[in-house]
Amino acid sequence: MGDASSASLPRHVAIVMDGNGRWARLRRRPRFAGHRAGVDAVKGVVRACAEKGIEVLTLFxxxxENWRRPKEEVSLLMDLFATALDRQARKLHQNNIRLTIIGEREAFGSALCERIASAESLTRNNSGLHLVIAANYGGRRDLVQACKAVAIEVRNGKMDPQSITPEVLEAGMSLEGLPSPDLFIRTGGEMRISNFLIWHLAYTELYFTEILWPDFDESAFEAALGSYAGRLRRFGRTTEQVLAAQKG
Incomplete structure (x- = not known):
């Protein structure tokens, strides 16, 4: 396993925070207790990323698809989201952290949308960690929306189909202007990306752990960073080419 030194840190970490419900069930507590405990894990990872100088942290x-869950759980999750925004936006601002919410926020209702807009406005000019929260987000929809925007430009004669490039499509997606994730982490033992940033994860290093999200502490995060540090990212090149470029 590699050493997560500053030179080998990812610029952008993306995390699927899985296992809240199972964490609660193991303790014979309601599922929502797991979601509350998961908020504390979020605080820890945000703090660690800010301290290490990681540029972007995106949390799913x-x-x-989560609207399919029981209505009571969805309602409680929305309340928890709103409460977290109210309590944490000013703290993020005080720590120079910028907050952005991606996803179809219209489904949340006007009150929550206002909270989101307020938190984003408060932190917009901060220059530290950029914290991105994916809420009511789907990777396929993200890609489809970008394709629709390009199709409209072509239909209106403002774009030649031959000029469509990966960069053009990416500019219409939710992470516009941000680097693609270098490291993807999924907790809870499942080994899939679950429609999360499917375009942006093309060359991302994947890391899966059995640890349930509420138990994902600083040592667990260090283990993920250490795994990343020990990998050789070739991007289509040979190992010899990469090592030669690293030497200078």
Missing amino acids: AFSS
Whole structure:
């Protein structure tokens, strides 16, 4: 396993925070207790990323498929989201952290949308860690929306189909202007990306752990960073080419 030195840190970490419900069930507590405990784990990872100088942290908080969960759980999750925004936005601002919410926020209702807009506005000019929360987000929809925007430009004669490049499509997606994730982490033992940033994870290093999200502490995060530090990212090149470029 590698050493997560500053030279080998990822610029952008993306995390699927899985296992809240199982964490609660193991303790014979309601599922929502797991979600509350998961908020504390979020605080820890945000703090660690800010301290290490990681540029972007993207967290998958609520997928577009999560509306299928029991109505009571969804309602409680929305309340928890709103409460977290109210309590944490000013703390993020005080720590020079910028907050951005990606996903179809219209489904959240006007009150929560206002909270989101307020938190984003408060932190917009901060220059430290950029914290991105994916809420009511789906990777396929993200890609489809970008394709629709390009199709409209072509239909209106403002774009030649031959000029469509990966960069053009990416500019219409939720992470516009941000580097793609270098490291993807999924807790809870499942080994899939679950429709999360499917375009942006093309060359991302994947890391899966059995640890349930509420138990994902600083040592667990260090283990993930250490795994990343020990990998050789070739991007289509040979190992010899990469090592030669590293030497100078």
